[in-house]
Amino acid sequence: MRVRHTTISIIEGGGPTIIVTRSLGLAVVVCVALVVACAAAPRLTPVKARKLAPDFTLKDANGSTVHLSDYRGKVVLLDFWATWCTPCQVEIPWFIDFERSLKGRGLAVVGVSMDEDGWDAVKPYIQKRGMNYRVLLGDEGVAKQYGGLDALPTTLVLDRDGRIAATHMGLSDKREFLDEITTLLDSRSAGNAGGAGSAGAGAK
Amino acid sequence: MLAALVPLAQAQSSGALSLGEIHPVAAARGATAKVPLTMYVRSGFHVNSDKPNDDYLIPLKLTWDKGPLGVESIDYPAPQIEKTSFSDKLSVFSGSFRVTTNFHAPPDATPGSGMMTGKLRYQACDDHQCLRPQTIDVRVPVEIR
Numbered sequence: 543m544r545v546r547h548t549t550i551s552i553i554e555g556g557g558p559t560i561i562v563t564r565s566l567g568l569a570v571v572v573c574v575a576l577v578v579a580c581a582a583a584p585r586l587t588p589v590k591a592r593k594l595a596p597d598f599t600l601k602d603a604n605g606s607t608v609h610l611s612d613y614r615g616k617v618v619l620l621d622f623w624a625t626w627c628t629p630c631q632v633e634i635p636w637f638i639d640f641e642r643s644l645k646g647r648g649l650a651v652v653g654v655s656m657d658e659d660g661w662d663a664v665k666p667y668i669q670k671r672g673m674n675y676r677v678l679l680g681d682e683g684v685a686k687q688y689g690g691l692d693a694l695p696t697t698l699v700l701d702r703d704g705r706i707a708a709t710h711m712g713l714s715d716k717r718e719f720l721d722e723i724t725t726l727l728d729s730r731s732a733g734n735a736g737g738a739g740s741a742g743a744g745a746k
Numbered sequence: 747m748l749a750a751l752v753p754l755a756q757a758q759s760s761g762a763l764s765l766g767e768i769h770p771v772a773a774a775r776g777a778t779a780k781v782p783l784t785m786y787v788r789s790g791f792h793v794n795s796d797k798p799n800d801d802y803l804i805p806l807k808l809t810w811d812k813g814p815l816g817v818e819s820i821d822y823p824a825p826q827i828e829k830t831s832f833s834d835k836l837s838v839f840s841g842s843f844r845v846t847t848n849f850h851a852p853p854d855a856t857p858g859s860g861m862m863t864g865k866l867r868y869q870a871c872d873d874h875q876c877l878r879p880q881t882i883d884v885r886v887p888v889e890i891r
Contacts (some may be wrong), residue, residue: 625802626869627876629832656878667802693875712875713832 585708586722592705595620595698596687600654600678603665608652608678611704616650617726618700619719622680622691624656625667629713630695634671636716640723641675647727648702651675654684656691701726761880762791762870766842770887771862773815773851781886782846783808783866785839791877792838793868795825799837804869804879808845814860814888815849830873855890862886 595618597611610620621637623630634653641651655677657663668677685691688698699708699722708722766784773779787793794803810817822845825837849862862885869879 624876624878626804626879628800628803628830628836628871629874629876632832658879663802691878693877695875 585718586699586725587707589701589705592701592707595700595704595706597704598684598687600680600684602676602678603661603668608676610652613650613652613700614704615702616648617702617723618698618704619649619651619723620698620700621651621653622656622688622694622696623653624694625663626657627694631671632713633695633697633716634673636719638672638674640719644723644727649723649727653677654680656680656685656694699723699726701729761877762788763793763866763868763880763882764788765866765882765884768884768886770889771815771849772889772891773849774891775851775855775857776853778818778848778850779815780846780848781862782844783884784842784844785866786842787840787870791870791872792826792828792836792840793870795837795839796822797825797837799835804867806839806845806866806868808847808864808866808884810847810862810864813862814855814890815851815862818848818850821846821848830871832874851890857890860888860890862888 595610597609599607599609602608610618619637619640621630621633623634637651637653640649653673653675655664657679660679664677664679667673680691688696693711695710695712695714697710697714697719698706699710699719701707707726710719764786766786768783769781771779771781793806796805796807798805806822808820823839823843825839828836828838828840830836845866864884864886866882866884867879868882870877
């Protein structure tokens, strides 16, 4: 009521009812547009505020040594997970889908398992779930680099320069991941305009 | 003698689960003794039950080291079947619950005071994330008469 009164008071001349209706209508349209725009826009950290993801060296299921920095030039979905983590199980099919559909555009999905029981627990799980992306075995050193990783899943989306563009703590939303990844894939690397072609030889 | 042991019986906690006060246990040689441990799960969290319905999940498990008392059995409560945003049939414990160990004092045990030590392993989650597995040291003062 108070809002309507204020609106009317700033309108001069005839036909206030029509103008008020139009003004309210426009305001509603603008508000809806803003809400939709905010909901659709990925919540990426602005480029200048992004921090470099700490580099690490871990082994994959084949025993190969992998450095996170091998993936420079690619957009990386870095998922810290574990076989005992039920919400992680929900996200894994999304990541399988991303790896399949977006690898060609420069995405690399990298899973880092935090299972204490090591490959004995992880390898059968990879097989059972049909995980098509590279999985590494994490350790306490990596956990410390990434703030302890006390809660899983913790998933980071890295831009082509290896900087953290988004962080997801806990079960997230597939659409949100997809929006972030595609926005980053469409962005040029600040450090290397060559983009995906500059990925290191170790990157899968 | 038993009263002197009481200060040793302190609540122990770690992460999303804490143990209630642990009372010293007294047992005559050749007799049995029940030791209930009350556990409190942080609000909003659950821990897997002792029999989770997925092989990959880490069960809540109480184990005892060799000590002055022998372990006959450990009784876990009936689990709750919980529905979350990521599963509709999780077998869990939440809120407060009790795990009871049935000890026996060997007939040839030496009378006196001692300590039963053990470990409680569990893994907790809330509605959208899981905490890494934790282990709590459990210590129960014992007097054998």
